[in-house]
Amino acid sequence: MTVALSDRLLMVYNAIDKERSLKGRVIDVGSDHGFLALRCLEDKITPYVICTDIHKQPAERTRKCLEDNGFSDISEVFCTDGLTGIDLKRYDNVVMAGLGGNTIMSVLTEVLKRTPHDILKEVDLILQPQKTSDELRVFLAKEGFEIVFEDTDTDRDLFYVLIKARFTGISHELTLEEKYYGPCLLLRNDDKAVRYKEHLDEIFKIRSRGNPELRKLLEERHVL
Ligand SMILES: C[S@@+](CC[C@H](N)C(=O)[O-])C[C@H]1O[C@@H](n2cnc3c(N)ncnc32)[C@H](O)[C@@H]1O
Known part of the structure; x- marks a missing residue:
């Protein structure tokens, strides 16, 4: 039996392109309990996961969760801020779920500074901001990311939004409607x-x- 994910995390899991993830890693930033990474390995949708958490306790929780389920050899857990210390590779799938939009922007700002654009173009971002999704969309557009898919779901009566983005290097502006309602959700x-x-x-x-x-x-x- 696989780990049960909440409706919110299931929405995140479903947004991972399973053909791509087979060719690359799933990197879960702010992994906390480690359930998403565990499910990815249980379902064999990726050969390798990397988890990061800025706090020691959640990082340890994730490490134990993956170890207890026999996945130590195909996973790594780092106690670090965002993706600091991790070099992205082609076909990586970077998940940031349950983090604030401002935190997601700061993680991406650090990554943008040091990641070659040809690599970044081959990375999927699967983002589930808890708040500030409007500012996050504007940031993504300005920094040259295209929003390729959006989803929404409710979990225990709360609404959640998911934004999937890819780097194109083409900076652009969103309309006000796109900023607040989401370019894909609007359609x-x-x-x-x-x-x-x-x-x-x-x-x-x-x-x-x-x-x-x-x-x-x-x-x-x-x-x-
Ligand atoms: C609300 S939990 C979300 C856990 C999981 N991703 C989910 O969606 O269920 C947020 C986690 O992100 C971690 N976190 C917050 N800011 C972070 C950062 N800058 N880098 C890495 N982890 C961070 C927190 O320590 C916490 O464990």
Whole structure:
């Protein structure tokens, strides 16, 4: 039997391209319990996982989890900030789930400085920001990442969003609608995406009181 993932982590797991991950590593930044990495190895979707956590205890939890399940030889766990000390390779799948958007941006800023662009173009980013997803999208576009897929799900009545991105090196701007609702989610009309966008409308109505940019956007969308 494989480790059971929460609906949120299952959404993250499902966003990993299983053909690509067979050719490269899954790198879980902020692994905490290590369940995602464990599931990737149990399902044999990747030959190797790397986990990092900035705090000693969660890093140890991950190490023990992978060791207890017999995966020590095909995994490494580092107690480090983001990806510091880890060189990315072609076909790597970098997961950052349950981290704040600002933390994800700071990890990517460090990686951008030292990773050759031809390598970065072959790396999938699977991001599940807990907050600040709007600023994260703007950052990604500005730094030359294209958002190629987005998903959303609820877990214990909370909404979560997933952003998958690839580096193209082409810096671009997002529209306000793309920034706040997501370029891919905007194009989706399935129940999950519609419910998420309705949920955002309600949140943004409140936030728009102190945010003229959001107010303008909601007026354009006829939400206000
Ligand atoms: C809320 S948990 C999420 C765990 C798991 N990724 C998930 O989605 O269920 C966040 C974890 O990220 C770690 N973390 C926070 N900032 C980090 C950073 N800059 N680099 C690595 N790990 C970090 C925390 O110590 C914590 O274990």
